[in-house]
Amino acid sequence: MLKQEGGGDGDGGCNNGPHICDSCRAAACTVYCRADSAYLCVSCDGHIHAANRVASRHERVWVCEACERAPAAYLCRADAASLCATCDADIHSANPLASRHHRVPILPISGSLYGPSTTQVGGEEEEAMDEEDEDEAASWLLLNPMKNSNNPCNGFLFNGEVDEYLDLVDCNSCGDHIQFTDQYNQNQQQQHYGVPHKTYGGDSVVPVQQQQAQHFQLGLDFEPSKMEAAYSYNASISHSVSISSMDVGVVPEATMSDVSISHPRPSKGTIDLFSGPPLQLPCQLTPMDRKARVLRYREKKKTRKFEKTIRYASRKAYAETRPRIKGRFAKRTDVEAEVDQMFSTNLMTEAGYGIVPTF
DNA sequence: TACTACAAAAGAGCCACAGAGTTCT
DNA sequence: TTAGAACTCTGTGGCTCTTTTGTAG
Numbered sequence: 345m346l347k348q349e350g351g352g353d354g355d356g357g358c359n360n361g362p363h364i365c366d367s368c369r370a371a372a373c374t375v376y377c378r379a380d381s382a383y384l385c386v387s388c389d390g391h392i393h394a395a396n397r398v399a400s401r402h403e404r405v406w407v408c409e410a411c412e413r414a415p416a417a418y419l420c421r422a423d424a425a426s427l428c429a430t431c432d433a434d435i436h437s438a439n440p441l442a443s444r445h446h447r448v449p450i451l452p453i454s455g456s457l458y459g460p461s462t463t464q465v466g467g468e469e470e471e472a473m474d475e476e477d478e479d480e481a482a483s484w485l486l487l488n489p490m491k492n493s494n495n496p497c498n499g500f501l502f503n504g505e506v507d508e509y510l511d512l513v514d515c516n517s518c519g520d521h522i523q524f525t526d527q528y529n530q531n532q533q534q535q536h537y538g539v540p541h542k543t544y545g546g547d548s549v550v551p552v553q554q555q556q557a558q559h560f561q562l563g564l565d566f567e568p569s570k571m572e573a574a575y576s577y578n579a580s581i582s583h584s585v586s587i588s589s590m591d592v593g594v595v596p597e598a599t600m601s602d603v604s605i606s607h608p609r610p611s612k613g614t615i616d617l618f619s620g621p622p623l624q625l626p627c628q629l630t631p632m633d634r635k636a637r638v639l640r641y642r643e644k645k646k647t648r649k650f651e652k653t654i655r656y657a658s659r660k661a662y663a664e665t666r667p668r669i670k671g672r673f674a675k676r677t678d679v680e681a682e683v684d685q686m687f688s689t690n691l692m693t694e695a696g697y698g699i700v701p702t703f
Numbered sequence: 704t705a706c707t708a709c710a711a712a713a714g715a716g717c718c719a720c721a722g723a724g725t726t727c728t
Numbered sequence: 729t730t731a732g733a734a735c736t737c738t739g740t741g742g743c744t745c746t747t748t749t750g751t752a753g
Binding site: 666 | 739
């Protein structure tokens, strides 16, 4: 397919952290300039390519939103994400639904990306999408944990419910939720390092998708000094929900990507934040902030997953073989227990380790 | 436009049991 | 202080029921 461009580190891969801006060497890059063969952050790109007319005509492409290490080659409309060839292949070959995502080759962008005179070649769609996303991102992100310091637990909604898409890291200090955050942190650790928190003799812990975990480590530290602490984003949604878009039918169609994230039906007893009068952003955002927010939002949107993770494959196996009455687990009869005993014995023999195989 | 009836979707809860974790002796 | 027993808690999947939302008349 597309040859990996640039490849500053020569790895061309998607397995390390985000590519650092070749100019300031501080922020994560957001665009790749072909003319300069350079990865640039929002700020440096703005400075460099607004310097003169020649520079402003440099063709740039967004950096892959998944790995942040290679120039994007395709735009996935369903995920509203720009992806490099490698990530595109990875993500969209993961399952049949993902493979149906409509993707289009990304066209280079030129001119000023962030000013009012944005002239993107074939970027109108992107721009329109930006607006949509910005609005939505504003809804999602307006409770900025950094800025809204009155309530240390502002990741939680008024009735104590967790808004799972807000950053939870800052809530560690909230005493009422220590138990939750402990669990969260455990899970986070587990996902972060791809190592089970503990190794169990019996229950074989299902390995967390390490590749995905890495994606979450990348974060979107556009302004490391300001944002890193708040947004060292690990995207652990909840203890029973994992976050891969690769192993689930996520956002199957373009419409889904819009519908599913926007205003999920509030469950009983929850407060619908979207139904009230329009909430105001806590402060005026700079274009850079907005861009960063949108990108961060997109990243979350992309990696969001509603399917639960099986932590204990053995329990799953037991549950599946367990007799049921109207969906409920039923007591085993002696005969069933015997048969089950035989079954598990055979399984142990075949597997060789006495551990229920993971799926 | 307001109301009613129905369908669809979503979420909660239930069940038994293996095994991890905690407390007690 | 350590070992073992006893107890408590957690997680697992499929079904049903309830609630909410959307649509048609």
